[in-house]
Amino acid sequence: xxxxxxxxxxxxxxxxxxxxxxxxxxxxxxxxxxxxxxxxxxxxxxxxxxxxxxxxxxxxxxxxxxxxxxxxxxxxxxxxxxxxxxxxxxxxxxxxxxxxxxxxxxxxxxxxxxxxxxxxxxxxxxxxxxxxxxxxxxxxxxxxxxxxxxxxxxxxxxxxxxxxxxxxxxxxxxxxxxxxxxxxxxxxxxxxxxxxxxxxxxxxxxxxxxxxxxxxxxxxxxxxxxxx
Amino acid sequence: xxxxxxxxxxxxxxxxxxxxxxxxxxxxxxxxxxxxxxxxxxxxxxxxxxxxxxxxxxxxxxxxxxxxxxxxxxxxxxxxxxxxxxxxxxxxxxxxxxxxxxxxxxxxxxxxxxxxxxxxxxxxxxxxxxxxxxxxxxxxxxxxxxxxxxxxxxxxxxxxxxxxxxxxxxxxxxxxxxxxxxxxxxxxxxxxxxxxxxxxxxxxxxxxxxxxxxxxxxxxxxxxxxxx
Numbered sequence: 001x002x003x004x005x006x007x008x009x010x011x012x013x014x015x016x017x018x019x020x021x022x023x024x025x026x027x028x029x030x031x032x033x034x035x036x037x038x039x040x041x042x043x044x045x046x047x048x049x050x051x052x053x054x055x056x057x058x059x060x061x062x063x064x065x066x067x068x069x070x071x072x073x074x075x076x077x078x079x080x081x082x083x084x085x086x087x088x089x090x091x092x093x094x095x096x097x098x099x100x101x102x103x104x105x106x107x108x109x110x111x112x113x114x115x116x117x118x119x120x121x122x123x124x125x126x127x128x129x130x131x132x133x134x135x136x137x138x139x140x141x142x143x144x145x146x147x148x149x150x151x152x153x154x155x156x157x158x159x160x161x162x163x164x165x166x167x168x169x170x171x172x173x174x175x176x177x178x179x180x181x182x183x184x185x186x187x188x189x190x191x192x193x194x195x196x197x198x199x200x201x202x203x204x205x206x207x208x209x210x211x212x213x214x215x216x217x218x219x220x221x222x223x224x225x226x227x228x
Numbered sequence: 229x230x231x232x233x234x235x236x237x238x239x240x241x242x243x244x245x246x247x248x249x250x251x252x253x254x255x256x257x258x259x260x261x262x263x264x265x266x267x268x269x270x271x272x273x274x275x276x277x278x279x280x281x282x283x284x285x286x287x288x289x290x291x292x293x294x295x296x297x298x299x300x301x302x303x304x305x306x307x308x309x310x311x312x313x314x315x316x317x318x319x320x321x322x323x324x325x326x327x328x329x330x331x332x333x334x335x336x337x338x339x340x341x342x343x344x345x346x347x348x349x350x351x352x353x354x355x356x357x358x359x360x361x362x363x364x365x366x367x368x369x370x371x372x373x374x375x376x377x378x379x380x381x382x383x384x385x386x387x388x389x390x391x392x393x394x395x396x397x398x399x400x401x402x403x404x405x406x407x408x409x410x411x412x413x414x415x416x417x418x419x420x421x422x423x424x425x426x427x428x429x430x431x432x433x434x435x436x437x438x439x440x441x442x443x444x445x446x447x448x449x450x451x452x453x454x455x456x
Contacts, residue, residue: 060296060297061296062292062293062296062297063291063292063293063296064290064291064292064293064336065290065291065292066339068288068289068290068291069288069290069336069339069340069343070343098339099338099339099340099342099343099380099381100335100336100338100339100342100379100380101339102379103335103338103339103375103376103379103380104332104335104336104339106335107328107331107332107334107335108292108297108328108332110327110328110331111294111297111326111327111328111329111331111332112297112327114327114328115297115298115327134378134379134380134381134383134384135379135380137378137379139378140375140378140379143371143374143375143378143379144375144379146371146374146375147331147368147371147372147374147375148331150362150365150367150368150371151328151330151331151362151363151365151368151371151372152327152328152331152362152363153327153362155362156362
């Protein structure tokens with residue numbers, strides 16, 4: 001019987017590729033997504049599509065009201081920045097950073113892993129493109145893993161919990177090449193922080209700019225329909 | 229100006245006493261409670277009452293659907309154990325343990341602390357009465373603190389985040405004495421895992437048994453109205 005893994009799935013390219021990697025490594029994949037008060041449900045619909053295409057064992061959507069906590073342009077009423085020069089912004093923490101988001105999401109994934117009897121958790125965290133997000137760095141992931149092993153029944157009973165971050169040192173172009181190789185349907189994924197109501201990507205937020213640049217550098221046609 | 233603290237408040241004696249301690253130490257207190265799919269809202273009403281009595285600066289209630297994740301008699305359709313011999317059950321992890329609950333709650337408290345600009349988080353975790361809960365142990369709290377300092381903007385920018393656990397080594401009787409000394413209205417607190425619809429404590433779950441025992445040992449009259 002395949003070992004069970006819990007995979008955080010947002011519906012973007014990174015998490016979809018991470019799911020495909022977990023599957024390719026032989027895990028029984030259990031995808032977890034979050035409705036956390038983000039501005040749009042389009043990414044959750046993408047997550048559902050990808051979960052189905054990659055034939056996960058289970059797909060759980062958990063409601064967690066990060067919007068009540070606030071503090072980010074992704075959950076609060078603050079404008080998403082557009083057309084920033086990404087080369088010049090790598091050291092600052094952007095306004096799209098949701099405080100502690102990966103910590104909360106990993107905690108909920110850990111909780112579900114305990115219930116399922118899974119000891120492997122996959123997250124598409126990336127330290128290259130999101131160098132401004134403290135909760136995407138390898139030293140944070142290592143500390144979370146340590147905490148998980150001390151604070152859960154599984155960890156205490158001696159089965160080691162492992163947080164897998166297969167994309168952590170890859171560029172967007174490398175991630176896109178891996179996605180294509182593993183059969184991820186990139187046209188089903190959504191990266192945009194601020195899509196139109198009919199699902200078109202804005203083409204101007206940090207996430208759209210990174211995606212465009214990644215496809216360009218990978219030499220692969222970007223299937224995304226942009227507004228601009 | 230007083231330093232800001234975020235205090236996890238469930239509405240039980242432990243968290244209410246912890247809130248009183250934070251206040252007594254001179255912090256501006258910001259209480260956070262969770263609607264997490266627990267069987268009853270009675271404890272949230274208790275939390276609201278205590279927050280008001282102890283004059284917190286803010287009281288935030290965050291919805292997080294731990295019920296969807298399942299695995300515990302507190303969130304899933306599993307009977308709450310009654311009249312167990314607590315002397316004999318200290319080494320096993322009880323069915324009332326919600327997998328990773330303190331990890332999820334601390335993560336959400338941490339997220340709010342970032343938004344508020346607070347670096348102090350108080351939790352009424354107790355390693356004596358809840359020795360079966362891995363996420364109540366001092367070594368877990370230390371690991372969480374370390375992770376928080378690596379995974380947040382506050383921690384990365386050099387202001388140390390501190391997780392305070394003032395009750396961690398106290399017996400229930402000691403906690404009750406401290407509660408009385410600091411003016412906590414124990415009759416407003418709710419400990420029961422399985423109260424009746426009109427708010428009466430069952431008197432038989434682990435939490436009721438611990439509460440009764442604690443008041444008895446402290447030599448203080450228990451103001452709780454029990455069904456039995």
